Amino acid sequence: MVVVSVAAGLAWRLSLLLALSLLAGVILGGVVWWLLAAAAVALAYMLYNIRALEDWLRTGKRRSAASGTGVWAPFYSDILQLKQRARRRKKRFHRLLREVRESTDAMHDGGVILNADDEIVWMNEAAARLLGLDPSRDCGQIVTNLVRDPAFAACIAAGVTREPVKIAGPGPGRDTHLSLQLIPYGSGQNLLIVQDVSRQVRLEQMRRDFVANASHELRTPLTVVAGYLESLDDDPAIPPGWAAPVGEMRRQVRRMNAIVADLMQLSRLESAETPPGDAVVDVPRMLTAMHRELLDRDRRPATITLDAEPELRLHGEEQELHSIFTNLLNNAVRFTGEDGTVRCRWERDTDGAWFIVEDTGIGIPDEAIPRITERFFRVDGGRAREVGGTGLGLAIVKHALHRHGGELFVESEVGKGSTFRCHFPTARVVRAAGPIRLDT
Ligand code: ADP
Numbered sequence: 343m344v345v346v347s348v349a350a351g352l353a354w355r356l357s358l359l360l361a362l363s364l365l366a367g368v369i370l371g372g373v374v375w376w377l378l379a380a381a382a383v384a385l386a387y388m389l390y391n392i393r394a395l396e397d398w399l400r401t402g403k404r405r406s407a408a409s410g411t412g413v414w415a416p417f418y419s420d421i422l423q424l425k426q427r428a429r430r431r432k433k434r435f436h437r438l439l440r441e442v443r444e445s446t447d448a449m450h451d452g453g454v455i456l457n458a459d460d461e462i463v464w465m466n467e468a469a470a471r472l473l474g475l476d477p478s479r480d481c482g483q484i485v486t487n488l489v490r491d492p493a494f495a496a497c498i499a500a501g502v503t504r505e506p507v508k509i510a511g512p513g514p515g516r517d518t519h520l521s522l523q524l525i526p527y528g529s530g531q532n533l534l535i536v537q538d539v540s541r542q543v544r545l546e547q548m549r550r551d552f553v554a555n556a557s558h559e560l561r562t563p564l565t566v567v568a569g570y571l572e573s574l575d576d577d578p579a580i581p582p583g584w585a586a587p588v589g590e591m592r593r594q595v596r597r598m599n600a601i602v603a604d605l606m607q608l609s610r611l612e613s614a615e616t617p618p619g620d621a622v623v624d625v626p627r628m629l630t631a632m633h634r635e636l637l638d639r640d641r642r643p644a645t646i647t648l649d650a651e652p653e654l655r656l657h658g659e660e661q662e663l664h665s666i667f668t669n670l671l672n673n674a675v676r677f678t679g680e681d682g683t684v685r686c687r688w689e690r691d692t693d694g695a696w697f698i699v700e701d702t703g704i705g706i707p708d709e710a711i712p713r714i715t716e717r718f719f720r721v722d723g724g725r726a727r728e729v730g731g732t733g734l735g736l737a738i739v740k741h742a743l744h745r746h747g748g749e750l751f752v753e754s755e756v757g758k759g760s761t762f763r764c765h766f767p768t769a770r771v772v773r774a775a776g777p778i779r780l781d782t
Contacts, residue, residue: 348413348414348416348417351413352388352413355384355413356384359380359383359384360377360380360381362380363376363377363379363380364376364377391414395414395417395418395421398418398421399421443466446466447466447467447468449466449468450468450537450538451468451535451536451537452465452466452468452469452470452471452472452473452534452535452536452537453465453466453468453469453533453534453535453536454466454469454473454485454533454534454536455527455528455531455532455533455534456485456498456524456531456532456533456534457530457531458530458531459484460484460485460486460498461482461483461484461485462475462480462481462482462483462484462485462488463481463531464481465477465480465481468536469534469536472511472518472520472536472538473485473488473489473512473520473536474489474512475488475489485498485534486498489512490512491509491510491512493507493509493510494509494512494522497509497522497524498524498534500524501524501532502524502525502526502532503523503524505523506521506522506523506535506537507521507522507523508520508521508522508539508543509522511538511540517540518538518540519538519539519540519542519543520536520537520538520539521536521537521539522534522535522536523535547613550609550612550613553605553608553609554605554606554609554610554613556605557602557605557606557609558606560598560602561599561602561606564595564598564599564602565599567595568592568595568596568599571588571591571592571595572592574588575588575589575592597730597732600732601732601733601734604732604734604735604738605734607665607738608717608734608737608738608741611662611738611741611742611745612741614745617745618658618659618662618745618746619658619659620657620658621657621658621659621660622655622656622657622772623655623656623657623658623659623660623663624655625650625654625655625656625663625667625688625695625697626650626651626652626653626654626655626688628660628663628664628667629648629650629667629686629688630648630650632667632668632671633646633648633671633686636671636675636684639675641680642675642680643674643675643678643679643680643681643682643683643684643701643702643703644680644681644682644683645682645683645684645685646675646683646684646685646686647683647684647685647686648686648687648688649685649686649687649688649689650686650687650688650689651688651689651690654688654689654690654695654771654772655771655772656695656746656766656770656771656772657769657770657771657772658746658766658770659742659745659746662742662745662746663742663746665738665739665742666697666738666739666742666743666764667697669735669736669738669739670697670699670739670762670764671684671686671699672731672735673699673731673735673736673762674686674699674700674701674703674760674762675701676729676730676731677701677703677704677729677760678701678702678703678704678759679703679704682701682702682703682759683701683702684699684700684701684702684703685698685699685700685701686698686699686700687700690771692768693765693767693768694765694766694767694768694769694770694771695765695766695770695771696763696764696765696766697763697764697766698761698762698763698764699761699762700759700760700761701759701760701761702758702759703759703760704725704756704757705754705755705756705757705758705759705760706721706752706754706756706760707721707756708754711752711754714736714752715736715737715739715740715750716737717733717734717737718733718734719733720733736750739764743764743766746766746770747766747767747769747770748764748765748766748767748770749764749765750762750763750764750765751763751764751765
């Protein structure tokens with residue numbers, strides 16, 4: 343619009359100038375000279391204004407809109423307005439940037455932007471404090487060269503993960519605990535979120551210590567009570583009416599003992615700092631013994647089968663693997679009627695080894711499946727207690743599996759049955775061969 347008005351103004355003025363010079367030429371003679379002179383004046387006027395405009399744009403010096411003469415004045419005025427608008431936008435942008443910086447610096451959680459080569463692009467104050475970095479010096483550096491901690495390097499190397507990773511904070515005391523999570527950000531960049539979780543870790547540790555100590559303290563009195571109840575049972579001097587209450591007391595003490603033992607096992611699994619050992623565990627032999635024990639039970643599903651690859655063994659902790667298998671098999675047998683079926687498989691595929699227990703029992707409602715590995719969670723408390731159980735079995739399975747790098751998958755349908763699948767990674771598998779079948 344500006345160009346059009348300037349162009350129109352110029353065209354009009356040029357035409358007027360040429361018309362006047364033509365008239366002067368006709369009246370005074372020498373039309374060509376008059377026209378040439380007029381063209382030279384017009385050209386000089388334009389060159390002068392273009393030069394002035396160039397100067398102004400290049401030096402950026404403020405000039406009033408009136409600096410442009412004649413038809414050029416609106417041109418100057420529009421450019422001046424554009425410049426003022428750009429200046430105001432720049433100021434707003436700077437203010438916004440300052441506010442973002444102040445608010446990110448006020449955050450308790452750290453944020454570090456890393457480029458595709460893991461070089462630091464930006465960090466807030468909390469990140470600098472938690473990771474022991476210096477924002478003025480360390481931007482542009484590869485973050486793992488600055489935070490020299492194997493757990494930190496492993497987290498960065500692992501890239502974007504669903505769950506945050508907990509590591510001990512850097513520094514000599516290492517009494518802080520950090521939670522790290524990488525989130526994809528922009529093109530090829532990652533945002534590393536750093537949180538100080540020292541308080542949660544300490545509380546969690548206190549809870550674990552409390553449960554471990556309480557269970558340990560309960561063991562001795564329970565053993566004493568169980569001993570007295572045993573002797574009462576055999577005592578002929580006890581009145582006959584006492585037999586039933588004594589029997590019930592013995593059952594309850596046995597249950598308490600089982601709960602205490604499971605709590606202690608869970609505490610051990612939770613607080614174990616070293617990964618499970620690398621001993622070769624003969625899983626087929628272990629499963630065959632468990633299968634036999636299940637078949638010897640008085641009350642059990644009619645069919646219990648085991649298909650195990652005979653040479654498929656695992657690197658791991660024998661006692662923890664025993665807990666995984668026995669808890670899942672016991673559950674399948676306890677929650678399946680006497681006319682039902684329990685099928686157990688131990689096999690491998692390209693992803694690793696699989697322990698699968700399938701039953702035709704009571705099943706688990708969909709909404710309860712995500713909760714069944716919680717401590718003391720039972721779908722039907724009365725029934726679970728009736729069939730005997732501590733409410734801790736699947737929590738133990740989950741922890742022991744996790745320690746072996748494994749995962750638990752559950753599928754179930756109420757009234758139809760359940761399938762529990764445990765996956766062990768290939769790194770833990772020792773060797774596989776053809777299947778054997780051990781049926782009832
Ligand atoms: P519990 O000692 O009560 O069996 P678990 O932790 O082993 O404790 O199991 C938690 C709950 O999950 C059980 O109480 C039961 O409600 C449900 N559950 C576990 N396994 C099965 C199964 N195979 N069939 C049906 N329900 C099951």
